[in-house]
Amino acid sequence: MSDVHARTVAYVRESEIxxxxxxxxxxxxxxxxxxxxxxxxxxxxxxxxxxxxxxxVLAQSLxxxxxxxxxxxxxxxxxxxxxxxxxxxxxxxxxxxxxxxFGFTYPSELYWxxxxxxxxxxxxxxxxxxxxxxxxxxxxxxxxxFVAYFLIWGGSIWTPVLTAVGFMxxxxxxxxxxxxxxxMGFLAGTVAALVFWSLQGYLVPPLSTVAPIALEAVPSRDMxxxxxxxxxxxxxxxxxxxxxxxxxxxxxxxxxxxxxxSVIFIEFIRGVPxxxxxxxxxxxxxxxxxxxxxxxxxxxxxxxITMFASAYIAEVVRGxxxxxxxxxxxxxxxxxxxxxxxxxxxxxxxxxxxSIPGIVNVAVGLFKDTTxxxxxxxxxxxxxxxxxxLASTDWNGVYWELFGFAxxxxxxxxxxxxxxxxxxxxxxxxxxx
Amino acid sequence: MSSTVEPPREQFRLSMLLNxxxxxxxxxxxIALFLLILFMAFLGWNLVRNLADLGQxxxxxxxxxxxxxxxNQRPIPYNNQDSHLRAAFVGVLNxxxxxxxxxxxATILGTIAGVLRxxxxxxxxxxxxxxxxxxxxxxxxxxxxxxxxxxxxxxPAPSAFRGxxxxxxxxFGAMAATNRGVYVPEPxxxxxxxxxxxxxxxxxxxxxxxxxFATKLLYDTGRDLPRGWPSLAILVVPSxxxxxxxxxxxxxxxxxxxxxEGAGGQTLEDYVMAEGGATLCLVDGASSSTVAKTALLRxxxxxxxxxxxxxxxxxxxxNRVESRAAAVAAFEEGxxxxxxxxxxxxxxxxxxxxxxxxxxxxxPIEWDKPYLSGFNFSDGxxxxxxxxxxxxxxxIYTGAxxxxxxxxxxxxxxxxxxxxxxxxxxxxxxxxxxxxxxxxxxxIIPPVISQYLNLTKNSSLxxxxxxxxxxxxxxxxxxxxxxxxxxxxxxxxxxxxIISLSISAVMNVFNNAVRLKER
Numbered sequence: 001m002s003d004v005h006a007r008t009v010a011y012v013r014e015s016e017i018x019x020x021x022x023x024x025x026x027x028x029x030x031x032x033x034x035x036x037x038x039x040x041x042x043x044x045x046x047x048x049x050x051x052x053x054x055x056x057v058l059a060q061s062l063x064x065x066x067x068x069x070x071x072x073x074x075x076x077x078x079x080x081x082x083x084x085x086x087x088x089x090x091x092x093x094x095x096x097x098x099x100x101x102f103g104f105t106y107p108s109e110l111y112w113x114x115x116x117x118x119x120x121x122x123x124x125x126x127x128x129x130x131x132x133x134x135x136x137x138x139x140x141x142x143x144x145x146f147v148a149y150f151l152i153w154g155g156s157i158w159t160p161v162l163t164a165v166g167f168m169x170x171x172x173x174x175x176x177x178x179x180x181x182x183x184m185g186f187l188a189g190t191v192a193a194l195v196f197w198s199l200q201g202y203l204v205p206p207l208s209t210v211a212p213i214a215l216e217a218v219p220s221r222d223m224x225x226x227x228x229x230x231x232x233x234x235x236x237x238x239x240x241x242x243x244x245x246x247x248x249x250x251x252x253x254x255x256x257x258x259x260x261x262s263v264i265f266i267e268f269i270r271g272v273p274x275x276x277x278x279x280x281x282x283x284x285x286x287x288x289x290x291x292x293x294x295x296x297x298x299x300x301x302x303x304x305i306t307m308f309a310s311a312y313i314a315e316v317v318r319g320x321x322x323x324x325x326x327x328x329x330x331x332x333x334x335x336x337x338x339x340x341x342x343x344x345x346x347x348x349x350x351x352x353x354x355s356i357p358g359i360v361n362v363a364v365g366l367f368k369d370t371t372x373x374x375x376x377x378x379x380x381x382x383x384x385x386x387x388x389x390l391a392s393t394d395w396n397g398v399y400w401e402l403f404g405f406a407x408x409x410x411x412x413x414x415x416x417x418x419x420x421x422x423x424x425x426x427x428x429x430x431x432x433x
Numbered sequence: 434m435s436s437t438v439e440p441p442r443e444q445f446r447l448s449m450l451l452n453x454x455x456x457x458x459x460x461x462x463x464i465a466l467f468l469l470i471l472f473m474a475f476l477g478w479n480l481v482r483n484l485a486d487l488g489q490x491x492x493x494x495x496x497x498x499x500x501x502x503x504x505n506q507r508p509i510p511y512n513n514q515d516s517h518l519r520a521a522f523v524g525v526l527n528x529x530x531x532x533x534x535x536x537x538x539a540t541i542l543g544t545i546a547g548v549l550r551x552x553x554x555x556x557x558x559x560x561x562x563x564x565x566x567x568x569x570x571x572x573x574x575x576x577x578x579x580x581x582x583x584x585x586x587x588x589p590a591p592s593a594f595r596g597x598x599x600x601x602x603x604x605f606g607a608m609a610a611t612n613r614g615v616y617v618p619e620p621x622x623x624x625x626x627x628x629x630x631x632x633x634x635x636x637x638x639x640x641x642x643x644x645x646f647a648t649k650l651l652y653d654t655g656r657d658l659p660r661g662w663p664s665l666a667i668l669v670v671p672s673x674x675x676x677x678x679x680x681x682x683x684x685x686x687x688x689x690x691x692x693x694e695g696a697g698g699q700t701l702e703d704y705v706m707a708e709g710g711a712t713l714c715l716v717d718g719a720s721s722s723t724v725a726k727t728a729l730l731r732x733x734x735x736x737x738x739x740x741x742x743x744x745x746x747x748x749x750x751x752n753r754v755e756s757r758a759a760a761v762a763a764f765e766e767g768x769x770x771x772x773x774x775x776x777x778x779x780x781x782x783x784x785x786x787x788x789x790x791x792x793x794x795x796x797p798i799e800w801d802k803p804y805l806s807g808f809n810f811s812d813g814x815x816x817x818x819x820x821x822x823x824x825x826x827x828x829i830y831t832g833a834x835x836x837x838x839x840x841x842x843x844x845x846x847x848x849x850x851x852x853x854x855x856x857x858x859x860x861x862x863x864x865x866x867x868x869x870x871x872x873x874x875x876x877i878i879p880p881v882i883s884q885y886l887n888l889t890k891n892s893s894l895x896x897x898x899x900x901x902x903x904x905x906x907x908x909x910x911x912x913x914x915x916x917x918x919x920x921x922x923x924x925x926x927x928x929x930x931i932i933s934l935s936i937s938a939v940m941n942v943f944n945n946a947v948r949l950k951e952r
Contacts, residue, residue, distance in 0.1 A: 036555035043554045050556045257462040261469060271933035272926045273890035279908055279925075283918040287483045288476045368572035375574075375897055382574055399582040407571045407579070414570035 064088050068401075074394035092398045093405055096389055100405070103224015103379050104388050110154075110216065114227050117151040120144060121234065129420065131427065145238075152223075152231070154215035158207045159200075166196040182340030220298040224379040226409060228298075232380075233367040236305040240366075241359075243306065244313025245352075249343065251314065252321050262314070269311035274369050277304040282376040301373055309366045316358035320351035353428055360421035364414045371410075381406050495915045496521070502910050504901045506817060517911045524906030525928060531823050531902065532889040538828035539888060540881070543835025550840050561836065568833035573891055577826040581898045584818030588612045591809050607802045609810060614817040616810045618800035625679035629797035632675045639667045680796045691764065691772045691785035705771075712769040714760040819900035823892065831888045835881055842877035843869065875947045882940045886933055893929070903928055 037047045067087035071094065072078040078089035093100070102111055124144035127137035146160035170193030178185030208214065223231060250262035269277070281300040289295060324347060332342035352359075374383030385402045389395050395402075450460045484490060496518040503513050508526040511519060550561040568576070591611045593601040603609045609616045622630070647658040692704055705711045757774065761782055764772040772785060803813025846869050854868040895902040896909055903925060912921040 036553065039553065043552075046552070046554050046557050050554075050560050054560070255458045255462050255465075257466050261465065267934070268930065271930040273893040273904075273929055275893040275896065275904060276908065276922060276926050276929065279912075279918075279922050283912070284922055287480050287919060290479055291482055291486055364570070368570075371572040371574045372894070375894070382572070382578070386578070397586065399579070399586060403575055403579045403582065407575050410572055410575065411567065411570045415566060418570070 070094055075396065075398055088401050089398050090401055092389070092395050092401055096395070099225060099384055099389065100381060101225045102227050103222065103384060105222040106218060106224060106227070107216070107222070110218065113151045113154070113215070117148045118227075118230065120147060120151075121230075129424075150215065152227075153218055153220070155217040156204060156208045157213040157215075158204045158211075162200045162203055162207075163197065166193045166200065169193055169196045182338070182344075220296040223298060225384050226381045228373070228378065228380040229367070229370045232298075232302065232305060232370040232373065233363075235302055236309050236370075237363045237366055239302075239306045240309035240313050243310035245317050245348070247310060247314035248317035248321060251318055266311045266314050269308055270315070274305070274308055274372055275375060277308050278372060278376050280304055297376075297378065301376075301378070305366070305370070308369075309362060312362045312365075313359060316355045316362060317351060319358060320353075320355035321347065323354050324351055356424060356428070357421055360417060364417050367414060367417075368410060381409065489916075491919060492917075493920055495911075495917050495920070498915075500906075500911065501914065504906065506820065506901060517907075517915070520911060521903060521907040521924070524901055524903035527900065528889070528892055528895075528902040528904075531820060531827070531892050531895065531900065532885075534824045535827040535831065535888050535892065536885045538824065539831040539835055539884070542828060542832030543881075543884075544839055546832060546836035547839025547843070550836060551843060565833045565836050568830050569837075573826060573830045574894055574897060576830055577822055577894055577898060580826045581818060581822035584614075584822050585612050588818075591805065594805050594810075603803075607800065607813075609803060609805075611810070612818065613809065614815045615821060616803035616813045616815055618802045619812070619814045621799045621801045622797065625675065626797040629672065629675050629679070633672045636668050636671050640664045643667055676797055688773055688775055689787045691774060691782060691787060693764075693767070693770060694786050708770055711771050713771045713773070714763050714769040817900070819895070819898040822898050823895050823900050827888050827891055831884050831891075834884050834887075838877055838880040838884065842873040845876050846872050878947070879940060879944055882936065882943070886936050889932055889936075890929060 038044045064086050065088055067082070067085060068090040069078045069081050069087060070090045072081055072089065072091035073095065075089060075092075078091055082089075098108060098111060102114060106114070121144065124137075124140045127133045127135070127141055143164070146164045150157055150160045170189040173192040174185045174189030176185070177188050247262050247266060250258045251266065253259050253262070278301065281304040282297065285295075285300045285304070328346055328350065329342070332346040337345065371380060371382040373380050374386060377383070377387075379387055385406060389402060390398070450456050497516050499514045500517045500520040501513050502520070504511055504520060504523050504527075506527055507523055508530060509523060511523050546561045546564055549557050550565065552558050552561075588610050589601045589612065591609070591613060594603065594609060594611070601609070607618045643663060644660060647660055650656050650658060690701065699707075760769075760772060761774070763769055764782070764785065772782075774782065801812050803810040803815075805811075850868055850872065851864055854864040859867065892902060893904040893908075896904045899905070907921050907928075908925045912918055915921070
């Protein structure tokens with residue numbers, strides 16, 4: 001059958017083809033250029049257009065950047081030094097460096113305190129960020145909020161110390177009772193901590209007289225500059241994580257009242273812009289607080305931004321919870337774990353791992369959104385630029401340099417965070433293949 | 434023999450509220466509800482006490498009072514005697530305008546950048562990646578402020594466009610970018626304008642109908658109709674016919690440029706030189722005013738190009754009036770020394786002599802170009818720097834996010850789909866249209882809609898550049914003037930909430946419509 005086929009079909013070749021010469025050796029730069037930049041006429045046009053665009057941008061900006069003046073007292077002085085040539089006036093950055101970073105009312109002799117707090121932040125966040133570091137370092141992370149509060153705001157050391165002790169009391173009660181029931185342990189721990197904190201006010205003055213360890217107190221309204229952005233960003237994200245997880249669990253809950261409370265909260269917050277919430281913090285929130293309580297603006301803003309971020313984190317975590325196969329829930333049930341155990345041991349570790357990219361997105365978005373506080377006349381980095389610096393007679397008109405600097409600062413932080421998140425994703429291998 | 438054992442009927446004990454899963458959820462919910470009510474009561478009680486202390490109340494009566502402030506961009510008629518409610522409504526419209534413009538531009542930018550990021554051209558892909566990263570990682574407020582600064586501080590003042598040898602010239606003689614905004618021509622509907630627009634829209638619909646018909650015919654019978662030139666013909670021919678019909682018949686008119694009696698018989702330029710200036714009577718919206726406008730622009734050109742003696746100082750002004758009768762009256766009283774009227778009306782004006790006549794072809798759509806008058810531009814549309822800053826910044830910023838959504842959507846389609854389609858013999862265009870896009874769009878559209886939502890919410894940053902959106906009117910000036918913080922912010926939040934919820938509702942409907950139908 002087969003040889004009949006071979007003889008009768010016209011297209012079967014009978015003679016051997018002469019060997020073709022080897023293909024012309026193309027490689028290296030030329031081949032790469034041809035493949036990637038000039039594969040056809042359309043690509044060639046695109047390449048040339050892009051090259052021209054890059055050239056144009058560099059030709060416009062590079063001389064301006066490199067020819068910049070770093071030492072001058074004002075814009076007029078700057079222009080004098082430049083003598084009509086194109087050049088940036090970077091002097092505004094060197095002259096107002098401290099204002100850009102710390103605001104204009106933070107006492108200048110105390111700059112070392114927020115700087116130290118920032119360095120400690122890098123150290124203490126490391127064990128959370130890099131799983132390879134020894135777990136014992138997490139103690140540093142737990143202590144960090146109190147240290148940072150003490151460094152940035154100052155005042156008596158006993159306030160943060162006793163607050164930390166309150167947490168320890170709560171944890172001690174919780175760990176005694178959690179063996180019986182998670183809910184009972186949690187409630188009792190919270191109540192114990194609250195009782196301790198309510199007594200704290202009576203404990204601080206006597207302790208301060210016995211052991212007067214204190215730093216010079218700095219009021220909240222003196223915070224400003226990029227420091228304020230970092231404070232708002234880190235505080236609000238750390239506070240909103242637990243609240244967001246609780247809201248996500250509430251939204252997934254089978255109890256209708258809990259579920260609807262969570263749904264209404266989340267959808268309401270996600271439906272309005274952050275600016276309106278900041279307006280609430282600025283002018284409305286005071287109406288809803290007891291008449292004598294004068295919460296300062298920064299605290300009210302922290303409350304509102306935390307609410308905002310927790311709604312978004314709740315949605316991200318809910319996505320993670322929904323992405324887990326039902327079998328995981330059922331397996332946890334069949335092991336006889338109760339709700340709290342199943343969540344703590346089985347569900348949340350996996351769901352949070354899936355949610356990492358989303359959480360990082362929310363964190364980056366929130367950090368960028370902290371610039372919005374400049375709208376309610378707080379002097380963060382953007383507020384400092386728009387307010388005291390551009391309004392001063394010395395530097396009126398130095399837009400490019402200042403906004404370029406602000407953009408660069410945010411870019412470095414946000415791009416760094418997103419690169420870290422991609423690295424972490426690869427480490428944890430969340431895409432289960 | 435078997436006996437069913439009745440389960441022991443347990444008596445309800447109080448401890449079951451905590452220990453029995455059947456009752457425990459009720460306990461928790463009651464506690465939660467109780468705490469919530471307690472919390473609300475706490476807030477409400479504080480509110481009542483605070484309001485009493487300050488001697489205030491909650492009332493929406495302020496919405497009916499005159500607002501007393503001006504809004505620089507008014508989509509509907511508004512003046513400062515109108516109510517706060519109307520001011521808020523103007524703000525709402527401004528929000529919707531910038532949100533709409535931003536969404537359209539962001540979609541275009543994002544789609545282009547997302548597709549180009551997947552290009553096999555290395556340089557283009559890298560450039561697009563740089564665009565996406567640069568804009569995603571910097572706060573949108575900074576971008577808004579940077580573009581606002583370009584619009585207000587870096588652009589020339591209108592005065593740079595005047596004089597014999599101006600520093601700046603208008604783009605195509607019709608557009609000017611100044612630090613007071615960008616001036617662009619305004620489309621004005623002439624005779625048959627509405628019909629022209631209607632015919633054009635019908636042609637667009639016709640193109641879609643034809644293509645659908647061709648596809649159906651292809652699937653049903655296998656006949657492949659040509660698509661390119663019939664589509665073009667359907668799109669162009671009817672509109673062109675209407676355009677020519679109207680511009681040659683109903684719309685065309687002889688118009689005369691009149692000067693006071695005894696001054697006829699010379700050129701316009703000579704006349705104005707002799708007079709030492711010109712004041713044109715313009716009737717808003719009348720066909721003759723285009724003639725007057727042409728004369729005006731000619732005079733300005735002459736003033737610019739002529740020898741730099743007294744010509745540059747020619748006093749060229751316009752006098753805007755409501756009707757032709759008013760224009761004629763003003764001309765007869767000597768308030769203006771130039772008047773443009775239709776030819777047949779010119780004979781009735783005894784005090785005037787015809788300087789020149791022009792045949793005006795009444796196009797269905799005319800472009801009313803801006804021109805320099807006094808210290809600023811007149812006519813045309815003034816697009817304010819604040820609107821442009823907000824619009825462009827939001828569009829470029831959101832476009833970076835949309836680009837990522839588009840890229841993710843296209844990359845989510847397995848390569849096998851492309852290869853399978855190619856092995857069926859489909860050409861690249863068909864592969865994209867029939868195989869890749871229908872699947873990718875299902876992934877792309879939901880996140881893109883939520884980007885639209887973000888853009889709309891971010892448009893509240895208008896307040897940073899003084900664009901009068903609803904945050905600027907209701908949440909800004911109205912709030913500050915009346916001190917009604919709670920009411921204003923409540924209404925502001927409700928507005929955004931309604932927009933968000935309605936967009937989410939649309940999104941859910943869409944999601945259900947395009948969801949993979951699994952059986």
